[in-house]
Amino acid sequence: MEPTKKFVSGDEAVAIGVKLAKPHVIAAYPITPQTIVVERLAEMVESGELESEYMYVESEHSALAAVMGASVLGARTFTATSSQGLLYMAEVLHYASGGRVPLVMMNANRSVALPWSIFGDQRDSLSLLDSGWIQVYVEDAQESLDMMLQAYAIAEHPDVLTPVMVNLDGFILTHTYECIEIPTSEQVETFLPKFEFANKMDINEPKNLFFSSSPEHNIGFKYQQHKAIENAKSVIEEIDKKYEAVTTRGYGGLVDAYKCDDADYIIITLGSITGLVRDVVEELRSEGQKVGVLKVRYMRPFPDEEIRAYTKAAKVIGVLEKDISFGYQGTVFTNVSAALRECDVQLINYVAGLGGKNIAREEIVHIYKELNDTENKSKVSAVKSQAVRFVGVEVPKDED
Amino acid sequence: MKTKLEQEEYFYGHKGCAGCGGSIAVRLALKVLGKNTLVVLPAGCMSAVGFVYPQLCFGVNALISPFASTGAMLSGLYVGAKALGLKDVNVVGFAGDGGTADIGLQALSGAIDRGDKIIYICYDNEAYMNTGVQKSSLTPYGAKTTTTPAGDRIHGGTYGRGSTSVKKDMFDIVTAHNIAYAATASIGNIPDYIRKVEKASKMQGTSYIHVAAPCPTGWGVESSDTVAIAKEAIDCGLWYLAEYEDGEYTLNRDVKEFTSVKEYLKKQNRFKHLTDEDIVAIGCQRDKKWKSLRKKAQ
Known part of the structure; x- marks a missing residue:
């Protein structure tokens, strides 16, 4: 059959x-x-x-x-x-x-x-x-x-x-x-x-x-x-x-990496948003940008070794998630940060899609651009850039 | 009816208080139901005294369920046994009054609604005894507990007399579900209790037995008086023995002449503070209850 x-x-x-x-x-x-x-x-x-x-x-x-x-x-x-x-x-x-x-x-x-x-x-x-x-x-x-x-x-x-x-x-x-x-x-x-x-x-x-x-x-x-x-x-x-x-169908175990091996900028994702991010990676790659997406498939057990292995080349990583642990940061970000605590890489947390808000293609493109910009900024602004960023929320200038 | 119980002990070596009424109810029911029994106990005295690794004292398969889940776990065991083709197993739960009438009521209601072939036994000691005597919705009117204290400052007001709500009637609640079989029982009348457990085991649908099981520690009576005080509750009319089957009510013992409510109450520390007026009120509640019981059993 x-x-x-x-x-x-x-x-x-x-x-x-x-x-x-x-x-x-x-x-x-x-x-x-x-x-x-x-x-x-x-x-x-x-x-x-x-x-x-x-x-x-x-x-x-x-x-x-x-x-x-x-x-x-x-x-x-x-x-x-x-x-x-x-x-x-x-x-x-x-x-x-x-x-x-x-x-x-x-x-x-x-x-x-x-x-x-x-x-x-x-x-x-x-x-x-x-x-x-x-x-x-x-x-x-x-x-x-x-x-x-x-x-x-x-x-x-x-x-x-x-x-x-x-x-x-x-x-x-x-x-x-x-x-x-x-x-x-x-x-x-x-x-x-x-x-x-x-x-x-x-x-x-x-x-x-x-x-x-x-x-x-x-x-x-x-x-x-x-x-x-x-x-x-x-x-x-x-x-x-x-x-x-x-x-004939395998999923790669704990994570699924797409074009991460040589990527300078990686977005880490969880769940269905990955498809859209992968499309954006395709597009930016065709323009010569070294970007990748790393899908975390399992949150427990947490793929800390796999995350370290696939982000070795990365300069800046964005963690995109539909979650916030109020008063701190997104839970995926906290876990990723702990996995990368001894690695020389910058991390930014993007909180998006809460309560079903659509995450647009342009927003993903913008995130990759911010990851790129972050690398070129001074240390001081890089530290500031580590704050949690709510995607699609108008934030007053003095709170940014 | 069984005239001789099994010699085998299935609830043995537990750390219950001396004179524990609940443990008598569990031990006897398991002697009736025997080896092919799966037991569910939620949080409560019976799980606390008998289920601390590595000292596990049930001689039959048993598990502790989450507090609110006795009915649901019983259903799961029953349905699992059915799916796997396990025949002739009794699935029985032993939950306290709080575990049944408060936090476990939803799951019990669901199990009865499904009509699963399970036996749910509520051993009623009339308060949260395991945590040190707090009021449940089966704590009787007037009883002093640590959350319904009796004191001078508020005595005379609505909240001075201990528990001021009238004990929920679980028998009425389960019969309102059109349950296959329901009964009230007491460890003050052991032959009657044994007969009811045996009957429940032969039913095709859900059975519920509400067994009065005094707690000497929480009630403030001598540990040697557990059975006697349970008996007295029946004699003075503050507990009753009844059955419900096929929509018909039977009053197993229609007490013609009640013994003194006052004497029953005054033997227990939890009622020591009651005034004569309170006791009259309790007597009136009893009379009202019996009027309705007799009407139903007609």
Whole structure:
């Protein structure tokens, strides 16, 4: 059988990816712009295309708790959320990672109230970076489907046993239609092993799970949790290669670098904005400018070595992100800065697209120009230029 | 009904207070349900006393759920077992009064709405005892807790008498969901409790058992008096034994002549501050409650 092609939205691509992974249990709760995922899954279960137990639950908090319950028996599960829903789950996110439950969840990146906004930015998931989940950010519908399958392989890997959150930019990706290639069930079977959970509950060998621990033991568990996410780095690379061998599509693991090797000026991105930045790089390269774009695919585990490796030649780096940690800087920027703390390179943080504000092509061009200008400025102004810059916000002169 | 319980202990070696009513409810229910049981406990006394690594005291599969998630995790276990083809397993939750009537109410309501085949047991000790006696919505009128203190300054005002709200009726709340089976029980009547747990295990849909489980530490009674005080609550009419099945109510014991409410209350430190007027008010609440109970059971 040959892979088929289909014209679908990002949400639908996720649903197809989940279907191919054949989860035993799906917990559904609606929230824009995720809802289409659980709607499509309901249709698939109803039509008999997918054999899963489909649970409608009363909240996101319950959605995640319910799939944890199913998972400890050895069931493969799925749930999806967004924004306020993800934050409502926050407690359970820590619970799942601390309990080493290999869940897979899709999150539609959406702004966080107040002000209310159903539109996209990445403040929801980035504010939960420390919840112990592996976080991957995808760029298009094809990657959305492919990463659902990879996510199960990563989460369930015995060296990892850590939940994975697959993040799609709300609307820009969840609701945009693209043509995707759907792997065959034979390909999926070759790639994705059956879920075997060594720590599962067993009637003949009863287990007491999700326990308390004394201060004496607690830090040891936390160390193991940290090691597991560090282990995920090589597992992610390995699984991506395996996926590529089966489907011909690989994503490069923790980062995806485009024309970074000799680039003087690099923009670091997260998620769907990368496509536009890549187009701008093409254009500026054709004019002879040495520019590149480095897409961070995983925020946890964080690709610090990869970022150092791909930015060796860079003079100035802009970190473009749809997030702000109020009173400091964007979270991606903070992480990138820490990775590059011993490198001789200047960094500027561009905060853009909050609450769904469009990031225009011209703004990207302008960022590359600013990166170029920064290098040519004196040290003093370079220091000033390190302040967070809000793209598309009119700032009074005295505040600049 | 089982006349002989299993010798096997499934909740053994915990650090509960002497005379803990909740631990009696858990231990007995597990003896009825047996080995093929999956247990969910939210934060609360039973998880605090029995679940600290490496001293884990459940002899059956058990887990602690997030505080608000007892119902959801029970559903997840039930649905997971169904999806994996695990047959003949009991899925049972033991949550306290706060874990049930306050923070866990949403998840419980969702589980009943889905009709999942689970048994939810609320062991009611009438306050947040694990954190040191704070009022829950199942704390009875007049009871003194650390968040509803009784004191001279405000005594006589609305907030001087300890808890001033009337205990929520969880039995009414769950029966309003058209649940498959609901019952109130008490460790003051163990044969009745055992019968109800056994019945719940045979139901096809969701079961809810609300078991009164006194807490000597929080109530201020002798640790040897747990069962006696639970019994007295039934005798004086401040607790009742009832069932709901197929839309029908049964009052298991229609108490014809109540014993003294005052005597019941005055045995407990938490009610020591009550005036005669308060006690009369509690008696009136009781009479009103029984009027409605008798009407429903007709």
